[in-house]
Amino acid sequence: MLSSMTGFGEATCTENGMTVHVEVRSVNNRHLKLNCRLPEGYASLEPKLDSVVRQFARRGSLQLALMIDRESESENGRLNEGVLIQYYHQLKDVTKKLGIMHDPRLDSLLVIPGVVEEPGYTPRDVDNEWPLIEKATLQAGERFAEMRRSEGAAMSADLRTNCQSIAGELAKIEARAPSVIVAYEKRLLERVNSLLAEHELKVQPSDIVREVGIYADRSDISEEVVRLKSHLEQFDQIMSSKESAGRKLDFLIQELFREVNTIGSKANDAEIARNVVEIKTVIERLREMVQNIE
Structure with missing residues (x-):
């Protein structure tokens, strides 16, 4: 059965609060060429991903995109108490000089840049995360291969x-x-x-x-x-x-x-x-x- 060299497949897997989304797409090429777009800190997975991709593709120029999200990291940022206190005292001094008779509101302070630090992602144990990443990659590969066969x-x-x-x-x-x-x-x-x-x-x-x-x-x-x-x-x-x-x-x-x-x-x-x-x-x-x- 013939397979086209153009195709697309995607899959999302979630486990223990971690969501992995993988997209695979390809165009024609004389050989198998894989280009991975990975989150910071995941470059070490490229050889493993290459091995997985070879299970469902023999030729073509493939692009694989890996996206990872964690519920715990997406809910809230980290409160920088030192910066918050510093802004509070500065604003209180200004309101006193201007004759304003109320204290600065907390919700106003929280929107000041630097008070709440956005959660930067730091990879945990990539090897422990690999099974879920591999699962999502294989599922995306199955859909990718099915489109190619169709x-x-x-x-x-x-x-x-x-x-x-x-x-x-x-x-x-x-x-x-x-x-x-x-x-x-x-x-x-x-x-x-x-x-x-x-x-x-x-x-x-x-x-x-x-x-x-x-x-x-x-x-x-x-x-x-x-x-x-x-x-x-x-x-x-x-x-x-x-x-x-x-x-x-x-x-x-x-x-x-x-x-x-x-x-x-x-x-x-x-x-x-x-x-x-x-x-x-x-x-x-x-x-x-x-x-x-x-």
């Missing part, structure tokens, strides 16, 4: 449709090829007879047969047709396999191009030339799609 299934149907188009054009070429030899023999006989009549010469039938045989051998495309059919069968088999298929399909597309180019150069016929152009157009569509297959 898109791959749609691409597989499109690829098979295009392969059928190639097979259809190839059948036309195969049916047309014998008539090309017959047409050449007819043209050759007409030219020879015209020259013979003009110069009152004679030619042995065996010479005509030999010339036609040479042309037929030079224009024979049966081997190329057989190889093209074989490549199309391999293409279908690879799409149905469970292994990574992108590179194999890309190689087969190169072989398809090579064989159809040979047919185009060998078959000196306008109708076959049109079939060859159509096949090349379809192969180019295959090439574009295969670039996004894992």
